[in-house]
Structure formats: C-alpha cells, structure tokens
Amino acid sequence: MRNWTHYEARFGAVGGQGVVLAGAILADAAVFYENLKAVTSPQYTAQVRGGATKVDVIIDTQEILFPQTYIIDFFLAMSQRAFDRYVSDTSPDGTILIEPSLVTDYSKAPAKVYAMPIILLTKREVGKMVMTSVVALGAMVAMSKVVSEEAIRKAVLKNAPKGTEQLNLKALALGLEWGNELIKKGPIYRPSKGE
Template sequence: MAMQTEIRLTGSGGQGLILAGIILAEAALLKGDNAIQSQSYGPEARGGASKAEVIISKEDIDFPKVREADIMLSLTQVALDKYVDTLKEDGILVIDSSIEVPSDLKAKKIVSIPMLNTASEVIGKSMVANIVALGAIQGLTDIVTKEYLEEAVLSRVPRGTEELNKRALQEGYNLVK
C-alpha cells in the first residue's frame, strides 16, 4: 500500500455509502492505520449522486478530502459519470455490472460485478449492497483485513442484522475471487 490510499464510494442517496465509508475507516483504525472519512450529498440526496470518502494512511493525514481516488466504487451510472474523472490513471474502479464504462477511461483495473443484483437476488435485501461492495473492495485490494472489516461491520449495523450483513460481506468476497 502506498503511504496513503484515497477511496471514493459513489452511488445514489439511500444506498448506504456513508455507512460503508464509516465502516471502512473504522476497520482501518482497528488495524492501527490512520483514517479519515467524509461525505457529501447532492441537493437531491435520495436518488441523486452521493459520495463518501475515506483516506487510509500509515502516516498523518494532512488533507481530509480525496483529491484523486486510488480506489473508486460506483453503484450508479449517474455517480460514475459525475466522479469518474477523479480516478487516478493507475487507480482501481469497482462498478456495478449495470453500469457502462466510458471507452476512453484510463485505470489500472476496472472490475464490473453484480453487487446490486447480488444484494437483491442472492441475499434478498437490496439494502446490503453497500456491504457486498465492501467485501468486494476488501477482496480486491486487501486495504483492511477481513477480520477488522467484519468487526467494523458488526459494530455498525442494526441489531438483528448481523448474520445478514456477514453473508453480504461473504458474497462480496465471492464476487472477486
């Protein structure tokens, strides 16, 4: 991992990306790294493009916002179109398989996987797409360990949904195996 990894999670309001960002930052803190998390909603919070940002670093973090993403997740076409130009050329793009990628996009790796469909069809709850996405990001990048990620997920999800969310994480890992 570089000194600092900048991660941008994008999608539409209501997809749980803010929670996903908080969970990712918490997993990094559990691991002993520094982490900072921030978010922004468009004025059209539900349905419009929203983003959560996480910076993970072994060193002090001197600027709290993602300038150029090393890792970017997009769950909607609107969000990808809005934020894709902030992905580094050697970055990793993780998108839902329903999304069209611009043909001129430069990235080290583009991973298109059915996160939304996995949440709604395989698990039966579309609300866990954010956790499926976290599992996929972990499986692709190893930015945090599975153990710390699971610990952070279980500390943040509503009581009674722990098993559901553990399954969502596992399905995320499976998508990128």
C-alpha cells in the same frame, strides 16, 4: 506488508445513504482494527437527495493533514451519473469497480474496470437490498486489501443493527468471495496506454 502509506477510496451512487455507511464502516475498520488513521467526507445534503453522491475515505499510516483527495486509488460506482461525475479523479494505477446493470458506459475510465453484478447477487444470495453496500464493501476490501478481511468483518459486526448481524456477515462474505474471484478473472476494460 502494505505497499502504500496513503490510500484514497471513493464510493459513488445515487441517493447515497448506503455508500455513506459503507465508507464509515471502512474508516472504522482502518482506525479500530488496523491502527491506521482515516477520515470520511461525504458529499453533503442537497446533492445527496436523489442526485449523484459520493463518500471519500482517506486512509493513512500518519495523521491526515489535507482531509480531501489527491488521487483516487479505488472507485466504486453504483450509478452512471456518479461514474460520469466522479471517475476522472481516479489514478491510472487505480481500480474501478462497477455495477454493470447501472454503469453501462465506462469508456472514459482512466483505470482498469472490473464489473460485478452486485444488485443481482444481493437479491439472490442475501435477499435484502439494503445489504447491497455491504456486498460492495466486501468486494472492495478483497480487491484492494486496504484493510484485512478480519478487520472489515469486525467493523461490519460493530455497525450492524441488532438482529441483522448474520445477514451482514453473509453479505460481506459474498462480497469478499466475489472480489477475490474478480482479481483472478481480471478487468473487463483497460484504458488504452500511451495517449
């Protein structure tokens, strides 16, 4: 059983098309394969072109009234700029996942930080860099359990361009596996308590 009725995920990066797509796939999984409500609001245009960008995915068991975020439960940061700009909305009880080659300073994190060499893994295990966001999405789902592994697998398949299905599933499996490992390994950083 899920222990939440409302869940907010934020994916931040530079450029942005990859994370925007990952957000759309997560919302798809929630709505079509988990019977939940979901909306996504991508950061819009000018900010997407080369600057820090983000997509917020809000998932709820009820109809979503306010379509923007209260407090982020899961923050994926794929760049230092996106981390610096968007991390502060993260809940102290939330989870932050970073790509450590791109986010080196996480001292301002308000929640525990996990690190996963997403880019290196994608390059080595999947071969295609466009799959980075699918790998990250897999890790996010494994860590957050916001949708089931089955649901995210179906959603990834549904959104995969023809001919790339196997590659997408491979990327997702890699992410899921690493996500589960990360939980066991634990965070690399915890904010000091009692401030």
